[in-house]
Amino acid sequence: MLLESLAFIIATTLMYSAPLIFTALGGVVSENAGVVNIGLEGMMTLGAFVGAAVGYFAGDAWIGFLAAGVAGGFLAFFHALACVTFLADHIVSGIAINFIGPGVALFLSRYYFDGATQTLSLSLDAKIPRPLNGVFEQNGFLDMVFNQYATVYLALLLVVLIWFVLYKTRLGLRIRAVGEHPKAADTLGIDVFKIKYLAVITSGVLAGFGGAALSVAIVSRFSATLVSGQGFIALAAMIFGKWKPQGTLLACLLFSSAQGLTVFLGRADLQRFLPIPSQLLAMIPFLLTLAVLIGFVGRSRPPAADGLPYEKD
Amino acid sequence: MSKEKKRLLSASPLLFTLFSVLTGLLVGAVVLRISGYNPVQAYRVILDGIFSRPSYVAYTIIYSTPLILTGLSVAFAFRTGLFNIGAEGQFIIGALGAALAGAFLNLPPVIHAIVAALAGIAAAAIWGGIAGFLKARFGVNEVIATIMLNWTALYLNNYVVTLPGIKRPAATATAFILDSARIEILPLWKMSEAGRAWRMAHPFWHDILRTPLNAGILIALFLAFFCWWLLNRTTLGYELRAVGYNPDCSEHVGIDVKRRMISSMAIAGGLAGAAGALHVLGWTRQAAELAAMEGLGFDGIAVALIGGASPIGCIPAGLLFGALKYGGSKLQFALRAPIEVVNIVIGSIVFFVAMPRLLQILARRLKRKKETGGDSHAA
Numbered sequence: 001m002l003l004e005s006l007a008f009i010i011a012t013t014l015m016y017s018a019p020l021i022f023t024a025l026g027g028v029v030s031e032n033a034g035v036v037n038i039g040l041e042g043m044m045t046l047g048a049f050v051g052a053a054v055g056y057f058a059g060d061a062w063i064g065f066l067a068a069g070v071a072g073g074f075l076a077f078f079h080a081l082a083c084v085t086f087l088a089d090h091i092v093s094g095i096a097i098n099f100i101g102p103g104v105a106l107f108l109s110r111y112y113f114d115g116a117t118q119t120l121s122l123s124l125d126a127k128i129p130r131p132l133n134g135v136f137e138q139n140g141f142l143d144m145v146f147n148q149y150a151t152v153y154l155a156l157l158l159v160v161l162i163w164f165v166l167y168k169t170r171l172g173l174r175i176r177a178v179g180e181h182p183k184a185a186d187t188l189g190i191d192v193f194k195i196k197y198l199a200v201i202t203s204g205v206l207a208g209f210g211g212a213a214l215s216v217a218i219v220s221r222f223s224a225t226l227v228s229g230q231g232f233i234a235l236a237a238m239i240f241g242k243w244k245p246q247g248t249l250l251a252c253l254l255f256s257s258a259q260g261l262t263v264f265l266g267r268a269d270l271q272r273f274l275p276i277p278s279q280l281l282a283m284i285p286f287l288l289t290l291a292v293l294i295g296f297v298g299r300s301r302p303p304a305a306d307g308l309p310y311e312k313d
Numbered sequence: 314m315s316k317e318k319k320r321l322l323s324a325s326p327l328l329f330t331l332f333s334v335l336t337g338l339l340v341g342a343v344v345l346r347i348s349g350y351n352p353v354q355a356y357r358v359i360l361d362g363i364f365s366r367p368s369y370v371a372y373t374i375i376y377s378t379p380l381i382l383t384g385l386s387v388a389f390a391f392r393t394g395l396f397n398i399g400a401e402g403q404f405i406i407g408a409l410g411a412a413l414a415g416a417f418l419n420l421p422p423v424i425h426a427i428v429a430a431l432a433g434i435a436a437a438a439i440w441g442g443i444a445g446f447l448k449a450r451f452g453v454n455e456v457i458a459t460i461m462l463n464w465t466a467l468y469l470n471n472y473v474v475t476l477p478g479i480k481r482p483a484a485t486a487t488a489f490i491l492d493s494a495r496i497e498i499l500p501l502w503k504m505s506e507a508g509r510a511w512r513m514a515h516p517f518w519h520d521i522l523r524t525p526l527n528a529g530i531l532i533a534l535f536l537a538f539f540c541w542w543l544l545n546r547t548t549l550g551y552e553l554r555a556v557g558y559n560p561d562c563s564e565h566v567g568i569d570v571k572r573r574m575i576s577s578m579a580i581a582g583g584l585a586g587a588a589g590a591l592h593v594l595g596w597t598r599q600a601a602e603l604a605a606m607e608g609l610g611f612d613g614i615a616v617a618l619i620g621g622a623s624p625i626g627c628i629p630a631g632l633l634f635g636a637l638k639y640g641g642s643k644l645q646f647a648l649r650a651p652i653e654v655v656n657i658v659i660g661s662i663v664f665f666v667a668m669p670r671l672l673q674i675l676a677r678r679l680k681r682k683k684e685t686g687g688d689s690h691a692a
Contacts, residue, residue, distance in 0.1 A: 038456070082668050091396065092667035095614050099660030103653045110651035111348055225605040232460045239457060279472035286461040286468075293458070294451045 005264065007144035012260035013253060014145070014152050015218060019044070020252040021155040023210030023234035024241065025162050026072075026203035028248055031238065032166060033199030034179035035083050036307040038094030039075070041231025042101025043207035044214075047072040049105035051212025052119045052222035053112060061128045061216040065151070065209065068216075072208020073201045075101055080200035084193055087309035098231075106224060118223035119215075128217040149217040151209075156249075158206075163245040175199055179303035182310040192310060207231065236289055243302055254292065258285035329669055330621060334633065337662030341654050350650045358647045359640035367517055369639070371524040375596060377635025378529040379404070381537065382588030383613025384620055384627035384634075386441075386581045389540055391622040393577040394557025399444055399459025400585035401610025402466030403437040405603070407586025409470050410436035411593045412600035413479070415490030425493040426594055430532075433590030434583045440466065441582015442575055449571035455578065463606065471602045486601035496528040496594045527595030533631075536587060540624035543580075553577050585610055612638075615663050634659060 023044050030037040047068035055064025079097050082088035106117050113119050128149045136143035166172035177185040178195045186192050214230070215222045233255055241248030262281045265274065342352035363373050383400040390397035411433030420428055444462055447453040474480060474487050481488045492501060502508040503522045512519035544550035555563045556573045564570050588609065593600060616634050620626030641655035665671065 078664070082664060086668040086671050086674055088667040092618055093664060095618065096660045096664035096667055098611075099615060099656050099663060101660075103656030103660055106653040107344070107348075107651040107657060110653065115645070115649065115651075228605055229460065229464060236457045236460065239454060277472055279468045279475075282468045282471075283465050286464040290447070290453070290458060290461045290465075293453045294447065 003141055004144070007141045009257070009260045009264050011144050011148070012263050013257040014148050015256075016259045017252050017256035018149070018152045018155040018217065019210045019213040019230055020234045020237055020256055021159065021210075021249060022151075022213055023207045023231055024237040024248045024252050025155075025158055025245060026206030026210065027235055027238035028162065028166075028241075028243060028245055029175070029199050029206065030076075030203035031243055031306050032179045032303055033175045033196050034182060034303055034305040034308065034310070035080070035196055035200050035203075036090035036094065037076075037079065037200065037203050038091050038235065039079050039097025039101065040094075040203070040207045040210075040235055041227065041229070042094075042098040043072040043075050043204045044101075044211040044231040044234070045227045046075055046101040046105045047208030047211030048215040048227055049109055049119065049211070049222040050208070052122070052215040052220075053108065055122050055126065055212075055216045056120055056221070059123070059126050061122060061126055061212075064122075064216050065128065065212045068208040068212035069205040070208070072204040072206070072211065074204070075104075076201045076204020076207070077197075079204070080197045083200070083309065084196045087311060089309075090307050102227075105222070109222065109224075119221045122216060122220040124220070127220050128213075149213075151213040151217045155213065159245050159249045166245065176303070179305055182305050182308075186312065192312075196310075207234075210234065233285070233289070236293070239302075240289075240292060243306075255285055255289060258288045327621075329672075330619065330666065332672075333662050333665035334619070336665050337658050337660075340661040341658035344654055344657055345650060348650075350648055355644060355648060355650055355654070358643055359637070362640035362643035362647075363636045367520040368524050371521045371526040373632070373636045373639045374530050375524060375526060375635075376639040377632045378527075378533050378595070379588040379592045379609045380612055380616050380634050380638075381530075381533040381627050381631030382591070383585050383610050384616025384631050385533075385537055385540055385613075385624055386584035386588070386610075387613045387617035388620060388622045388624055388627050389544070389584060390577055390581040391617060392544055392557055393553040393573070394560070395445070395448070395574065395577055395581070396456050397441070397444075397459060397578065397581045397585075398456050398614065399441060399462050399582070399610070400588075400613045401606055401608070402459065402463035403441050403582040403585035404589040404592075404607075404610045404613075405463075405466040405470050406440040406582075407433035407437035407589030408593045408597075409433070409473060409487075409589075409600045410586070411494075411590035412487045412490060412598075413473075415494035415594060415598075416479075416488040418494075419491070420493060422493040425491065426496050429490065429494045429594055430496075430587065430590045433593070434586045437586020437589065438579045438583035441585070442579035444582075445575035445578025448578070449574040463610070467603055467606065470600060474600050474602050481599070484599075484601075486599040489598045490594065494594055495598065496591065497525050497596075498522065498527060525596045527591070529591035529595040532587065532591060534628065536584065537624045537628050540584070544624065549576070585613065588613070612659075615659050618663050618666050 023040050027037055027040055050071035051064040051068030054067035055061045075097060079093055082093040083090050109117055109119060128151050130147050131150050132146050174190050174195050178192050182192045211227060214226055237251035237255055238248050241251040262284050265276060265281050266278055345352040345355050363369055383404060386400045387397050411429045414432035415429040444455050444458040447458045448455045475485060479487050512522055544554060552568045553573055555568060556570050560570050612634060616627055616630045620630035637655050641652050644650040645652050
């Protein structure tokens with residue numbers, strides 16, 4: 001019973017972590033290059049819709065997943081255009097993205113799905129597969145924990161990849177240089193604008209993946225309330241993770257474990273012993289985030305030039 | 314960053330805002346055109362939907378009232394160097410407080426309405442103040458704190474409205490507020506025999522009285538001027554703006570920066586709370602369970618940005634947004650066009666507002682292009 005409960009919580013945690021990890025990694029890439037991306041929520045919402053819609057029409061979740069990345073990147077291009085080329089205030093542009101992304105998603109949803117604000121469901125076998133299905137003994141501990149959607153493993157791999165790129169490659173050094181001191185980077189011959197565009201568009205692609213990890217893996221369709229603030233939670237995870245991929249991973253796991261715990265405590269068999277109203281349970285992830293932020297103050301510092309427009313003399 | 318933000322916003326002239334609004338509307342037209350709708354026809358539907366009947370104008374005002382107030386909330390915090398994404402949650406708490414005080418207190422008319430509104434405002438001021446306190450005491454980024462408080466507010470609301478004794482039978486909402494707490498224009502008289510007879514004889518007023526037009530707009534206008542006065546004509550406002558402009562310098566000249574941060578967020582919270590309270594007292598008469606965020610607080614961010622973060626600017630910006638929202642709601646019925654085009658228009662307006670140097674940079678580019686003989690190198 002105890003082991004089973006533990007497996008349940010771990011499994012739910014991992015499942016819910018994938019959309020957050022993708023999106024938060026997007027934040028890491030963008031902000032390390034000095035562009036604040038509060039528009040992650042909007043990019044994630046558009047990605048969730050495009051992933052579900054393309055996945056539905058193509059009958060293949062992977063095609064949807066890739067299309068979601070393209071859609072997120074497309075939206076991010078405008079954020080880059082505003083912030084990098086036209087020296088916009090990053091937060092204001094991000095807010096605009098958060099209106100435009102969900103606006104376009106719902107507009108297209110009504111357009112293609114007969115006026116509805118949700119897409120039709122993918123068939124079960126068209127969803128993102130579970131690669132380790134059947135490897136372990138059915139309903140055993142290992143099966144419960146590791147029989148996850150492929151997006152979960154992809155998200156974890158991406159953490160390693162982004163860490164490697166940021167800290168072990170020349171490109172990563174350039175990205176961080178641009179975020180810390182664009183002028184110095186410029187003097188050394190780094191194309192600051194190109195790096196920033198690359199980073200922001202990558203962040204949009206990742207946020208799009210994050211949205212699709214919700215809409216074609218955890219559930220099988222897009223609906224108006226699907227994303228509801230998860231892009232903002234990913235943003236919080238990035239800040240709590242000190243703008244680093246490894247820290248961000250841990251923060252995402254913490255937030256999704258709060259979600260996992262909420263689902264666990266809400267289970268019917270547990271509600272009999274421990275009746276907690278579901279609305280109060282639903283507050284846990286948010287209150288936990290606040291508690292954690294209170295406890296870890298002062299130790300997180302954004303890249304030095306994060307959020308500052310950079311203008312060539 | 315907030316200094317930069319402030320500079321950009323205060324430098325943004327009225328003309329550029331108008332340019333942004335027009336460009337945003339143009340983007341909406343292009344989106345409609347691409348999707349096969351006639352944009353001219355669509356904008357005519359929206360315009361007719363706003364102006365063609367007295368009741369439509371009344372509804373536009375009703376839609377705009379909470380937007381002006383949440384806009385004020387965001388703008389006020391902005392002016393003091395804080396970014397209040399929490400207007401949404403403060404709105405929910407204000408609505409809940411007013412609904413409870415309106416339903417369960419027993420007071421004479423007018424006084425009851427005032428008490429209920431103040432109850433909502435006070436609860437929301439505390440809610441906003443929490444974010445200010447967390448920033449002042451623990452250095453928690455107010456953007457993140459208010460996002461978390463938004464969701465906490467939503468679930469707290471859903472918990473409270475379904476409590477036995479508060480919940481109305483056969484509904485997932487609080488009991489209706491008492492008539493003594495309502496701020497609608499003569500709600501009882503207009504439904505009475507005499508009221509009906511009078512309305513029959515006055516078709517113009519009859520049409521207006523069909524809507525829940527209420528005193529909220531007057532209070533919103535009053536609060537906009539009050540905020541302007543508070544920020545620009547009082548010591549408190551001066552100190553608040555000083556903290557926003559340069560916290561270190563303010564500290565040196567003896568302003569209690571932390572305290573001012575808390576008061577600023579509390580005032581911002583109270584303003585968003587007023588939006589929620591007046592919405593309940595003037596229209597919905599209840600606080601209902603929320604499946605998702607209603608978005609009036611988030612919309613306030615757009616209103617504040619379009620209004621140039623000035624309290625007075627929030628009035629036309631809120632009216633514009635309210636009009637687009639109400640007029641746009643008729644697109645679905647008239648043309649079967651998705652109403653979300655309004656969000657795209659608003660988003661585009663904010664997007665252009667974010668780039669006050671757009672034209673200057675474009676012009677510089679063009680000039681450089683001419684000089685180098687058409688060699689256009691991106692960035």
